[in-house]
Amino acid sequence: MSEYLFYPGCSMESSAKAYLASLESVCKPLGLDLKEIEDWNCCGATEYLSLDLTPAYSLIARNLALAEEQANGTNTLMAACSACYLNLSKADHYMAEDKKFGKKINEALAAGGLHYDPGQLVVRHLLDVIMNDIGLDKIKEKVVKPLTGLRVASYIGCMVPRPDYNNHLSDTEYPYELDELLKALGAEVIDFPLKTACCGGHMTQIGPETAFELIRRLISSADEYKADLLVALCPMCQMNLDAFQGQMNAFFHTNYHMPILFFTQLMGIAFGEKPEKLGFGSELVSAHEAMKRIGIQTPEPAPATPAPRKPAGLPMPPPRIRAGQPATTGKEEAAE
């Protein structure tokens, strides 16, 4: 068993419970021993950096200081969320590169009796650990239920391959790691051109139209390549593409149905774990049909509740937005 310090991050305990559950269940077959940092705090995502740089880096550095204190035999700090990974990595990188800045952050940490020596920890993402420490050979050995016949789009997103301060992945724009991993599980992996394009991040909350367009690009591309589902490795990407897919469809009058899963969920399935233990059924766009095609029974989605009928009233323009409905072309009315 190789030991790693583990920073879960807030989403893994809230919107991405499926990620945490599936990660925990694949740890044993992979020989991963994760030691959660005690009393970690939020990394501030992209929000604190926007407001106030020094407090933002101090917030991140508290986690680094705690991890350094609690490190026992390992100096690798692993995160599974892309934003958490990048923030931890960024703080370590800039504290080391810019000595004056590092001193300032340590001065703030000192107010809480903490200290972090930049460079003491190696911050890494789960995918990097799985691919470079465990390796494909070991993964192939553990596969008991190959995902043969499942066509997947492997989606890495932004913050793991970019800026990638320590060159952990193969490329900043077209890294092959997740493709290779999914192929090792037996899946058919499409050559997804938008592998590291942006999911919109927090734009769903501040400029929804921009976010919907970014979500549409990803979903429609995966759909054009006839992917059964899209595989993500970040809670934010999964949330944007899954939870906002309905609103995106309504906005563009489209009817995409692209289930979004975490790569650890598919690893669990290939390793013979039960779908219920891997958080299946928690996705808003159900993966039930896609998984059924390869003989995996996941929780069935609840039947869609029909939209409440509105009484015919004043002659208003037809409702433009209705979630999950195919676009009306206007031809129907013209034909009448």
Add this chain to the structure above:
Amino acid sequence: MTEQVNVSEAPSAGPVKHEDLSLMQEVILRTPGESHLEMCIQCGTCGGSCPSASAMDHTPRAIFAMLRAGMREDVMKSNTPWMCVACYYCTVRCPQDIHITDVMYTLKNMSLESKLIKNSTAPDFSKTFIGLVETYGRSFEIGLAGVHNLKHFATRLPGMTPMAVGMVTKKGMSPLPPKRIKGMDQLKKILKRAKELEAE
């Protein structure tokens, strides 16, 4: 290490009225590490790579030209940094290795201080997010989405209901705030000191 150009000593040239020659230097000094901002060659790779450029009033390239020209007020008013989604495409593609995403973070800090930013949607989202983190030590996604959307997108709320229900019933997200971390006092002391240092 790159030699930093001291723009405040650069001779004024051309028809541009140099309102504030220290502006670029200020951005460089406030950005952690070597931002290489002074190295911009105005090639426009940043804007061409930007997924949210269409929502920006100036492309990143234009913003860097404006910084060089000392157009403080126009830069501070611009929504450009606030529309940045932090995808780092510009950062890895920049032929001059400018840490563009980090420069955008610095510009957001400065635009808040200047109080010139007109649309408060993006700054408010950050403030609500961080207000919750400063209270609990953890983020509170449902609380954040609720508060923020009520304030800025109230008309969107009916359309969001199915999603909100799914968040709780399917994703199992708790509508209750998270448990406070044990070291909340410690974190507050750290952040208080950090804010003093930022103001210095």
